[in-house]
Amino acid sequence: MKNMLIIFAIVLKVNLSFSQEWVPVWNEEFDYSGLPDETKWSYETGCANRNNESQYYASKRLENTKVENGFLTITTRKETLNGCNYTSGNIHTRYKANWLYGKIDVRAKLPKGKGMWPAIWMMSTDESYGTWPKSGEIDIMESVGFDPNKIFMTIHTEAYNHVIGTEKGSNKLLTDVYDTYHIYSIEWFPDRVDFLIDGTKYYTFPKSGNTTAVWPFDKPFYLILNVAVGGDWGGAQGIDPLIFPQQMSVDYVRVSKWQTNPGPYTVTTSSTSGGTFSLNPDLNTYPKGSIISLKATPQPGFVFSGWEGDISGNINPINFTVYDNAIIKAIFKTECELLQNGDFASSMSKWNMYTGDGAIAQTTVNNGQCNIVISNGGTNIWSTQLSQSNIPLLTGKSYKLSFDAYSEQSRTIKAGVGKNSDPFNTYSYNTVNLITTKKNFALQFDMNNTSDQLSKILFNLGSNASDVYLSNISLCDLSKITYINNEVEIFNEGMSISYENEKVHLTLPDLDRYEVNIYDFNGNTKFSNSLTGLKSTLDIKNFKSGLYVVKANNLRGKVLTQKLIIN
Incomplete structure (x- = not known):
């Protein structure tokens, strides 16, 4: 039986100075049966997601990710699925459990054979310093089947990564990683990351500078468990077709932190x-x-x-x-909002600023406005990009992207929503003409592609060195409403509506910008627009007689609703 620790579902981040002992803050004992606990784990899905791998990562498929008898089993299989010749599993804690500093322990037994590439690793939750490798990667454990029993422990940053041959790390040759469980760990502090196996430290990556290029490890990271098949490294000596199925078995995941004072606490x-x-x-x-x-x-x-x-x-x-x-x-x-921190109230949280192709740009946030100062826009429009990922878009639904924007000099940018992995195709992509005074933009589109639970909103700002200023960013699911039947909760503080000659005369309580939607009795969106000013006239000559609901909400959280009856 496992020694049960205190089970939580969240993590407290702390100052690690003057620590005295490790205390548990999160754990997963896999003491249930079925698919992994969705309050703790999410799935990566897709074929050959990175590193030219050969597997399809399946979602919610017991053949690939299964919890039973106190263990998580990730199984690789030689089978064709969605165009890939192998299947496997990849689960992660992103946005469900994320940690800044602490101790991560994973007790696991590894798959065996040429082509296997199991990994226990961590990535930046919000990618605050940019996409890989700028926001860092911590590989707690990696192993490749053609190099038996050898465990690799590696750090990747903008300055140190395998693409340019400068990654930092070490390895340890064990004797029994396929038949025996070992505890793979890191102890992460503000000034270093220590790598351990079964409690013995084998490598330390020290903080050697104050730039994010060498130390991006001052932001929360999340944990990933996966087994890849083939790929640039895992498949360097081929894939043995006779080894399948193969499994990585995980006994537990335990996260601890240093206690910093004896309490009591506020x-x-x-x-x-x-x-x-x-x-x-x-x-x-x-x-x-x-x-x-x-x-x-x-x-x-x-x-x-x-x-x-x-x-x-x-x-x-x-x-x-x-x-x-x-x-x-x-x-x-x-309720209709799909973005987080669209008003930048939490600075750049949830937003990612990418630069490439020689681009140089920095972001600051002042009074709810994101200021993108561009020294060099790079060679392509996408060379400078502000984005937010992990946005669910469903086939057949209508969405509305709205934002306020202006620029240092008149220029164009591209704004839209698209896939957050190769081939990075877009679902809605629009040219936006900016001037030197703030203007509101509203872009409505229908999702005609296959549903994508992990899409991203993007603003491509490259190939131009004029600074850009963005605020009040919203992506609204136009099908989301607050009522089902006639019993609509009315909250119309300062809002009034009158109907005359196929027009709605709308009075709003203040000069804020409001997203105004009108829904029919069945919940269908009949009108949608961004309105400012105290009084507006809406042309609804195509509306049939019946009951409607007018809903107006601003980005500061005010939501107003009122019935509208058309005879």
Whole structure:
């Protein structure tokens, strides 16, 4: 039997100075049966996602990822699926459990044979410094089948990575990685990352400079467990077709942090507009080891988006154990909103700034506006790109991308939504003409491609060195509404509506920009537009007689609804 640790679903980030002992903050014991726990794990899917690998990573398929008898098993199979000749599994904790510093322990047994490439590794959650390798990669354990029993421990950054032959790391030759479980670990501090196997340290990567090119490891990372088949490294000596199926078996994943003071501790809480949350028990201070229940409650027209501050993930309600002072913020967004931090209230959180092809650009946030200062735009329009990923788009639905923008000098940019992996095709891609004064842009599109749960919104700003300023970015699912039948909750503070001669006369409570939608009784969107100013006239001459709902919301969280009856 495993020694059960305290089970949480979130992580507290801490100052690691003057630490005294490791204390558990998250773990996965795989003490259930079926698919991996979706409150902790997500799937990467697709064929040959990176490194010219040969497998298809399948989602929610017991043949490839299965929990049974206290173990997670990731199985590689020689079978054709979606154009690939092999299948396997890849699960990760991104946006569900993310850590800044701490100890990661994974007890695992590895697959065997030429072509196998198992990995236990970590990537930057928000890619704050750019796409790979700029935001870093920590390979806790890698092994390739043609080099039996050898374990590789590696760091990748912009300055140190395998593409330019400068990666940093070490390796250790063991004797029994295929038949015996070993504990693969890192101990991650503000000044170094230590790599361990079975508690023995074999390599240390020290912080040798203050630039992100050599040390991007001051942002939260998430954990990945996968087995690749073939690829540039794993398949360097071919794939043995006779070895399949092969399995990586994982006994547990345990995450700890250094305790920094003996307590008692404070928990400081806040939330964005659109909801409230409660602590139980709600005390001024908490003794070490106190278990707190935290629940977020959205207001009508809003949904809970996730936690920020010293909690990661979006599980609600949730329990956690207090081991240090904590700051917790609950994030709410309007129910149609697909983006996070579109108002830049949390600085650049969730946003990624990419530069390539010689481009040089820096971002700052002031008063809810993202300022992209471009010294060199690079050779292509995509050489300078602001993006946010992990956005679900569903076939047949309608969406609306809106934002405020202007530039240092008149110029064009490209804005849209597209695939976040090769071949990076776009679902909506528009030329936007910017001038030197702020202007609102609204781009509506239908998703005519296959559903993509991991798409990204993108602003391509390259091939031009004029600075760009963006704010109030929103991507709205136009099918999302707050009512099902006649019992619509009316909250029309300061909003009034009148209907005359096939026109709706709308008065809004202030001069903010509002997203205004009109829905029919069945929930279909009949009108959608961004409006500013106190009074507007809407032409609805094609509307049939019946009951409608007018909904107006601004980016500060105000949501107004009112019935409209057309005779």
